[in-house]
Amino acid sequence: MQDDDFSLFQSAVRGVKPLAHDRADVGKPRTNKKQIATRRANATLSNGETRIDGLSDQFVIDVSAEDELYWARDGVQEGQMRKLKAGQISFEGSLDLHGLSVEKARELLWDFLAEAVKFEIRCVRVTHGKAARVDGKRPMIKSHVNTWLRQHPQVLGFTSCLPRHGGTGALYVMLKRNMLEGRDE
Template sequence: MQDDDFSLFTNEMRGVKRISVDRADTGKPKTDRQQLNLRRQNASVRVEGVKVDGLSDLFVIDVGAEDELYWARDGVQEGQMRKLKLGQIAFEGSLDLHGLSVEKARDLLWDFLAEASRLEVRCVRVTHGKAARIDGKRPLLKSHVNTWLRQHPQVLGFTSCLPRHGGTGSVYVMLRRTMLEGRDE
């Protein structure tokens, strides 16, 4: 019976060549993910200078140089806003937008708030200045910051700072903390 198995096997293997290489052919080489991502980025159409960040300039609330800013999202406790206004909630980060263009200030503000949210920061200070413009109109950056902060999803409220922290040229901004749910609203 063993001879039958061997002869059957030999018959079946007739015409088959023995492989001289001891490594298997795995097909085509694996694609380099980094190179593929780089090619995709280079192939995509880029529109320089346009950043979709959710902060609109279509309607800007004009404010005066000495106007005090105050805004709270629905559901934010008055006591929390009172503490913020009195400077009793310590700010853990600060951003100075003095002298920047509106576009640059917007990019920096968006990135700053994103980083503060990522780090679970409760309160930050944003200095926008209050310089009146040469054309006699209201302060440009102050008006834009006032508008943008109302639109940002992580901002619970803001108020002008105490004089020692910049007065009406700066705002304390209270941020939502995602990991400590239930404590902010």
């Protein structure tokens, strides 16, 4: 009977080639250094077009990957900002800026906020990512978004999200509403 089992096994594995390596795949992706270098280079490239949107990059506020961001325009009630920080003001729109160039992120953010204001949306979420970089430099998109939102005339305030909504990789952004329910300030 043992000979039958052995011949059955041999016929079942006929044509199968042994593995060339003896290492297990742990599922952890390798960092593609060339791709990361290309993304970083693209993030600082300019396509030659200048868009006038009132946002300046002259003084970008340097923030680290894990920094919690918080800012409120003068006159915004502390109670409203506490609610925003606690996630008690639901966001009605979301924008993800992961992996974009600084220029593209700026353009999308400006258009996204303009549309949110047009539809009288009170709160949106902007996911900028953390971009924890091995070279120790600041997260590009996070630092720029932090700077741009402070300059945008329709932004009343922003704060880092709760962990379930992105934590320090995203922001709740409270916007002015002009027509509905009176003034927000």
